[in-house]
Amino acid sequence: METLEHIIAEHPFFAGLESYYTNLLTGCATNVRFDGGTYIFKEGEEANEFYLIRAGRVALEIFAPQRKPIMLATLGEGEILGWSWLLPPYQWKLHAHALEPVRAIALDGKCLRAKCEQNHDLGYEVLKRFARIVEQRLEATRLQLLDVYAVGRS
Amino acid sequence: MMATAATVDPMLPQPYSVRQVVKETSDTFTLTLEPPALEPSSGVYRNRFQPGQFSMLWVFGVGELPISISGDPAARDRLVYTVRSVGQATQTLVSCEVGDAVGVRGPFGTGWPMQQAQGRDVIVIAGGIGLAPLRPVIYEVLHNREKYGRLVILYGARSPHDLLYRRELTAWARQRETQVLATVDYGGLNWHGNVGVVTTLFKYVRLQPTRSLAFACGPEIMMRFVARDLETNGLARENIYLSMERNMKCALGFCGHCQYGPHFICKDGPIFSYDRMRPLLEKYEL
Amino acid sequence: MATRTPALLTLEQIERLVLLLHGRGYQVVGPTVRDGAIVYDVVEKLSDLPVGWTDEQEAGRYRLRRRNDEALFGYVVGPQSWKKYLHPAEVRLLTAERSGHTFRILNNEPAPPRRAFLGVRACELAAIAVQDRVLQGDRYGDPIYAARREGIFIVAVNCTQAAPTCFCTSMGTGPRVRGAFELSLTELVGLGKHEFVVEAGSDAGAEVLAELAPAQAVASQATCQEAEAAVERAASQIQRRLDTTGIRDLLYSNFDHPRWDNVAQRCLTCANCTMVCPTCFCTTVEDVSDVTGTHAERWRKWDSCFTQNFSYIHGGSVRSSAKSRYRQWMTHKLASWIDQFGSSGCVGCGRCITWCPVGIDITEEVRAIRESPASSSQVRKESSHGNP
Incomplete structure (x- = not known):
C-alpha cells in the first residue's frame, strides 16, 4: 500500500529530500480529493495549507469588477498549489478552481510552520523548494506579460 | 533529381496557382499552391523541400514575403503556407481566391536537422504561428515513425482562438509515441486546457535530454526563454535548434537585410543551433 | 601567363x-x-x-x-x-503582365x-x-x-x-x-x-x-x-592608419563600447557612407504596378543599413537607434565581413570619411575603441572597505 510518506517522498516537489524530513512532513499531511468544478480555495479565505497535486488540473483565477474571471495559470500533476500559508497574513490571493477531479496531499500550514521554526534545516529545505517555484512562476509571468504573440507592438 | 531546378532563375518568381485557402484563425490563413504545368507523367516535381525551409511569395504588383512552408514534405505536387495577415502584402496574399496566381521563389534556407534527429526523441516547441514551419517536421516524423523516437509537441498561443491546426493537434495526440500539449497565455473560462506560457509545459514532459533533439520556433524572445529552460532541463546547446527571423528581400544572400551578426538568416539559416545563436540572442539591437 | x-x-x-x-x-x-x-x-x-x-x-x-x-x-x-x-x-528585376488569373x-x-x-x-x-x-x-x-x-x-x-x-x-x-x-x-x-x-x-x-x-x-x-x-x-x-590587428574580435567584443553612443551623437544616419562605399552591396526591392493592375515591375535599389526600415520585421525595426545602425555598418564592414566572405569589407579608399557630412572618420572610430577596449571601460569593483 502507498503510505502518505511514500507519496510525499515520490512527489517531484520533494524530490531528493532526506527521509528524516519526509517523516516530519508526513505528520502534517492529509490525503484529499476535490470534485471537478469545485473551488479548492477562494481569494480572501484563510490559507491554512498547500497541496501537492497528484492528479487533475487546477486553474488559478482572479475576478475583477465588470470583467469575466481571468484564468492566470493552470497547474497539474507533479506541481504544488499555494504558498500563501507561508507568509502573513496567511490569506489566499486567488481562487483555485478544480477543472477536473483532483487528488492531492494537503499539508497543514500551521503544523508545517511550527516544524520549520523548530527545525531550521527542514525550513531551509522547504523554502529552497518554494523559492524555485516562485522563480519559475515569476519567469512565466514575465513572458506572459511580454504578450509575445501580439502584432504591431513597437 | 531536381530536373528543372537548374533552369529556374532564383531571382524570378514562378506563377503558382492557389488551390485552396483555409481560414485557421481570425487573422491567419493556410494557402495551398499548385505549381504551373505539372509534369505528372515524369513524376518529377520541383516542390521538394526540407522541413523548415521557406519560399519568397510574390503578390503581383504589391510585394514579396518570406513565408515558411507548412505542408507535408511528402506531397510534392503542392506547396502549403500558413500566413498571418499583418500588413498590406500579407493581407492581399490571404485574400487570394482559388485559381489566382501567386509568385513563388525557393525553397530557400537550411532545414531542421532531420538526419540528426533519427533515432532520437523529437521535441517540437512552437509559439503562435511558429507551429507552421514545424508542421513539416511533425508530418515527416509521423510518416516515418520507425526512424524517430518519441515525438513531443509543445504549443503555446495567445488565446484559444489563436491555436492553429486544432483538429490536427487532436489527431496527432492519438498517434503512438506522441505527446501533444497546448497552452494559452490568456484562457477564457470556456477553455479547459492549460493556461500559462509554453515553457510551463516542460514539467509535464519526461525529457530524456541526452537522446532528444529540440526544435523551437516562435517569437525570438519566446525562443530565448525556451532554449534557456531546455538547457536547464539538461539538453546540450547543440541539440537545441531555433528558427530565426529577420527582414529579407532576396533570400539569396545579397540584399544584406537579414544579417544577424556574421550570419545571413536566409542562406546560413533560418534554422540555427542554439550554441551558435546563444552569443547573439541577448545582444540588443544587433 | x-x-x-x-x-x-x-x-x-x-x-x-x-x-x-x-x-x-x-x-x-x-x-x-x-x-x-x-x-x-x-x-x-x-x-x-x-x-x-x-x-x-x-x-x-x-x-x-x-x-x-x-x-x-x-x-x-x-x-x-x-x-x-x-x-x-x-535596376529592373522583372516586368510581369497579368493575363486572366495568372501572370507572365x-x-x-x-x-x-x-x-x-x-x-x-x-x-x-x-x-x-x-x-x-x-x-x-x-x-x-x-x-x-x-x-x-x-x-x-x-x-x-x-x-x-x-x-x-x-x-x-x-x-x-x-x-x-x-x-x-x-x-x-x-x-x-x-x-x-x-x-x-x-x-x-x-x-x-x-x-x-x-x-x-x-x-x-x-x-x-x-x-x-x-x-x-x-x-x-x-x-x-598616406597619413591615415587603421590598425587591423585582431579587428574582428576587437569589434565583436566591444558591442557595448561607449564609443558607439559617442559616434551616434554625431552620425546623421544619412547613409552617404554606404552610397559612396565601393563595397556596400545592400539593396531593397520596390514593386510598382500601373493603374489597371495588369502591368507590374520589380525594381532593385541600393539600400542602406542606416535606414530605420532596413531591419523592419512586423512590429518594428530591430535596429531603431542611430547607435545600433552605425555599429552594424562598421562592425559588418570591418569584422563580420571577414566571417562572411573571408576578407575585410573595407578597401581604405576613404570615401566614407570625405563624404560624411559631419566628417566621421572610420579610422578614428576604430582607434577610439582600440584605445579603451571593453575590459577597461567596465564598472570597476570598489575595494571591500569602501575606500577608493
Whole structure:
C-alpha cells in the first residue's frame, strides 16, 4: 500500500529530500480529493495549507469588477498549489478552481510552520523548494506579460 | 533529381496557382499552391523541400514575403503556407481566391536537422504561428515513425482562438509515441486546457535530454526563454535548434537585410543551433 | 601567363587606346568632371577626362582644384565607384503582365553594354574583387551583376598621389594595383613630358597593348624606376592608419563600447557612407504596378543599413537607434565581413570619411575603441572597505 510518506517522498516537489524530513512532513499531511468544478480555495479565505497535486488540473483565477474571471495559470500533476500559508497574513490571493477531479496531499500550514521554526534545516529545505517555484512562476509571468504573440507592438 | 531546378532563375518568381485557402484563425490563413504545368507523367516535381525551409511569395504588383512552408514534405505536387495577415502584402496574399496566381521563389534556407534527429526523441516547441514551419517536421516524423523516437509537441498561443491546426493537434495526440500539449497565455473560462506560457509545459514532459533533439520556433524572445529552460532541463546547446527571423528581400544572400551578426538568416539559416545563436540572442539591437 | 614587361605610352597613344577599345566594341567609361566633382561616365575622347584637375579631400570636405599640369589621372577618388556600373543603384528585376488569373514574367531586359573601365585605382580594383566574392562567389550568384561584370576590360591606374583621407596601405590594397586587370598605367607628368608606363595584366590586355605599338616596347629602367618612385611617393603621403590587428574580435567584443553612443551623437544616419562605399552591396526591392493592375515591375535599389526600415520585421525595426545602425555598418564592414566572405569589407579608399557630412572618420572610430577596449571601460569593483 502507498503510505502518505511514500507519496510525499515520490512527489517531484520533494524530490531528493532526506527521509528524516519526509517523516516530519508526513505528520502534517492529509490525503484529499476535490470534485471537478469545485473551488479548492477562494481569494480572501484563510490559507491554512498547500497541496501537492497528484492528479487533475487546477486553474488559478482572479475576478475583477465588470470583467469575466481571468484564468492566470493552470497547474497539474507533479506541481504544488499555494504558498500563501507561508507568509502573513496567511490569506489566499486567488481562487483555485478544480477543472477536473483532483487528488492531492494537503499539508497543514500551521503544523508545517511550527516544524520549520523548530527545525531550521527542514525550513531551509522547504523554502529552497518554494523559492524555485516562485522563480519559475515569476519567469512565466514575465513572458506572459511580454504578450509575445501580439502584432504591431513597437 | 531536381530536373528543372537548374533552369529556374532564383531571382524570378514562378506563377503558382492557389488551390485552396483555409481560414485557421481570425487573422491567419493556410494557402495551398499548385505549381504551373505539372509534369505528372515524369513524376518529377520541383516542390521538394526540407522541413523548415521557406519560399519568397510574390503578390503581383504589391510585394514579396518570406513565408515558411507548412505542408507535408511528402506531397510534392503542392506547396502549403500558413500566413498571418499583418500588413498590406500579407493581407492581399490571404485574400487570394482559388485559381489566382501567386509568385513563388525557393525553397530557400537550411532545414531542421532531420538526419540528426533519427533515432532520437523529437521535441517540437512552437509559439503562435511558429507551429507552421514545424508542421513539416511533425508530418515527416509521423510518416516515418520507425526512424524517430518519441515525438513531443509543445504549443503555446495567445488565446484559444489563436491555436492553429486544432483538429490536427487532436489527431496527432492519438498517434503512438506522441505527446501533444497546448497552452494559452490568456484562457477564457470556456477553455479547459492549460493556461500559462509554453515553457510551463516542460514539467509535464519526461525529457530524456541526452537522446532528444529540440526544435523551437516562435517569437525570438519566446525562443530565448525556451532554449534557456531546455538547457536547464539538461539538453546540450547543440541539440537545441531555433528558427530565426529577420527582414529579407532576396533570400539569396545579397540584399544584406537579414544579417544577424556574421550570419545571413536566409542562406546560413533560418534554422540555427542554439550554441551558435546563444552569443547573439541577448545582444540588443544587433 | 608570361611575364609582362612594362612598356611606355605617349599621351596620343592613350587617346588611341580609347578609340581602340571603342573599335573593339567596348563602351569606355572613366573619370570626367561634372557638378564640381570627378564622376564616372562615358568617355569618347581624351578631353572628356579630368585633364589638369585634382581633388582636395578631408573629412567632410571635397573640392576640385586646377593642377599646374595637364595630368589625366591627377586626382585621387571621387564620390562614385565602379559599382555604379556593376551593381547599379537602380535596376529592373522583372516586368510581369497579368493575363486572366495568372501572370507572365517578361524577361526582356536588353543586355548591358560591354564596358571598358578606364582609370580603376588599386583600392577600387580591390573593391571589385570584394563585390565579386559577395555577388558571384557565394551559394547563389547575382545574374544581374554577372552579366555586367563579365568581359569588363579594366585599365587600372597606379596612384601617384594620395588624399589625406586615404588609408589603402592599412588595408593592404594600394596604392599599387594588384590583381585582375587588363592594363595598368602609371602616369608620369612634368618637366615637359607626359607619358605612361603600361603593363599588361591579361592576354586581352597584351593583345590591345601590342596593337597600340608602344613608343617603347620595353620601358627603360630609368623610366620604370621613376614610375616606381611616383607610386612610392603616393604611399608615403598616406597619413591615415587603421590598425587591423585582431579587428574582428576587437569589434565583436566591444558591442557595448561607449564609443558607439559617442559616434551616434554625431552620425546623421544619412547613409552617404554606404552610397559612396565601393563595397556596400545592400539593396531593397520596390514593386510598382500601373493603374489597371495588369502591368507590374520589380525594381532593385541600393539600400542602406542606416535606414530605420532596413531591419523592419512586423512590429518594428530591430535596429531603431542611430547607435545600433552605425555599429552594424562598421562592425559588418570591418569584422563580420571577414566571417562572411573571408576578407575585410573595407578597401581604405576613404570615401566614407570625405563624404560624411559631419566628417566621421572610420579610422578614428576604430582607434577610439582600440584605445579603451571593453575590459577597461567596465564598472570597476570598489575595494571591500569602501575606500577608493
